[in-house]
Amino acid sequence: MIEKGHLREIFVIFERKNITALKLLIVRFSSIGDIVLTSPVPRIAKEQLKAEVHYVTKSQYVSLLENSPHIDKIYSFEKNINEVIPLLKKEKYDYIIDLHNSLRSKILKYKLKIKSKVVDKKNPDKWKMVNLKSKITIPHIVNRYIAPLERLGCHNDEKGLDFFYKKDKMLFEKYNIPTPYICISLGAKHFTKKIPINVIIDIISGINKNIVLIGGNDVIDEALEIEKNIDKPLVNLVGKINIPQSAQIIDYCEKLLTADTGMMHIAAALKKETIVLWGNTVPEFGMYPYYGKHKVKSSNFEVSGLKCRPCSKIGFDKCPKGHFKCMTEQNTEEIISSLY
Numbered sequence: 001m002i003e004k005g006h007l008r009e010i011f012v013i014f015e016r017k018n019i020t021a022l023k024l025l026i027v028r029f030s031s032i033g034d035i036v037l038t039s040p041v042p043r044i045a046k047e048q049l050k051a052e053v054h055y056v057t058k059s060q061y062v063s064l065l066e067n068s069p070h071i072d073k074i075y076s077f078e079k080n081i082n083e084v085i086p087l088l089k090k091e092k093y094d095y096i097i098d099l100h101n102s103l104r105s106k107i108l109k110y111k112l113k114i115k116s117k118v119v120d121k122k123n124p125d126k127w128k129m130v131n132l133k134s135k136i137t138i139p140h141i142v143n144r145y146i147a148p149l150e151r152l153g154c155h156n157d158e159k160g161l162d163f164f165y166k167k168d169k170m171l172f173e174k175y176n177i178p179t180p181y182i183c184i185s186l187g188a189k190h191f192t193k194k195i196p197i198n199v200i201i202d203i204i205s206g207i208n209k210n211i212v213l214i215g216g217n218d219v220i221d222e223a224l225e226i227e228k229n230i231d232k233p234l235v236n237l238v239g240k241i242n243i244p245q246s247a248q249i250i251d252y253c254e255k256l257l258t259a260d261t262g263m264m265h266i267a268a269a270l271k272k273e274t275i276v277l278w279g280n281t282v283p284e285f286g287m288y289p290y291y292g293k294h295k296v297k298s299s300n301f302e303v304s305g306l307k308c309r310p311c312s313k314i315g316f317d318k319c320p321k322g323h324f325k326c327m328t329e330q331n332t333e334e335i336i337s338s339l340y
Contacts, residue, residue, distance in 0.1 A: 190315025
């Protein structure tokens with residue numbers, strides 16, 4: 001039973017007498033993409049260490065984790081980590097696996113007084129890439145998330161990412177979704193990662209494919225604007241479905257067109273081909289689609305020759321230079337070709 005309030009507990013049925021190894025608490029508070037990118041960690045801990053695995057995150061991200069067979073219990077909080085500190089103290093963990101490495105996670109570790117293994121976020125290298133335009137390629141974040149477990153004797157199993165969701169059996173009938181189709185994910189947490197409306201319209205106008213749009217409430221108006229300017233039918237699910245349902249739409253699509261977003265990582269977890277348009281961020285940050293040993297195609301599109309890229313490791317509300325060329329000058333003809 002999931003209680004309404006600060007504590008969310010999801011139990012996976014298991015024989016507690018078989019839990020003979022470590023008890024671990026994985027820490028990652030946000031956001032969609034980052035939490036999906038941590039998915040190999042509970043799997044590896046469960047399979048290689050036979051550990052009891054708990055996870056603490058913000059309450060709005062529980063749906064990303066609650067169906068994982070590799071997580072035995074989830075703790076969540078609404079606003080402040082202090083909401084769950086007393087409960088976490090009772091668990092008596094052997095180690096904290098800190099995959100956030102922030103002030104908030106440092107406070108958590110200080111209050112729990114438990115040994116920890118911490119991810120290296122490579123922030124100095126990212127600073128050099130953004131501010132000095134240094135040519136650096138940072139190891140993929142998945143490898144860096146797994147590294148704390150390697151200090152406990154584990155190794156990367158190369159199985160890629162996981163994303164577990166409960167299928168909505170009536171989803172396709174409810175929205176009359178034609179198959180096959182291309183899925184396009186609108187929006188991003190920051191403006192300088194978002195694919196502009198006119199670029200999406202140009203792409204859709206150039207392909208003879210069924211199109212399904214997904215995205216959050218923040219891009220409802222943009223989706224409606226795209227519909228108005230397209231002379232072919234498309235299915236607009238923006239603001240109408242939740243994250244698990246969006247994952248189902250991605251799972252059954254031919255390909256996903258997206259920016260550097262959480263949906264990109266959900267697609268990688270589902271082993272779907274992705275076409276990624278990069279704005280202010282770059283793949284060299286180590287956050288591109290990760291498939292492990294699985295051979296799945298992923299196409300990256302970047303505007304070459306821009307001395308201003310990357311301008312941020314995260315993103316801005318507007319282009320610092322005022323032109324937003326990293327997205328507005330994308331080669332739509334090549335992108336259209338990649339969708340066939």
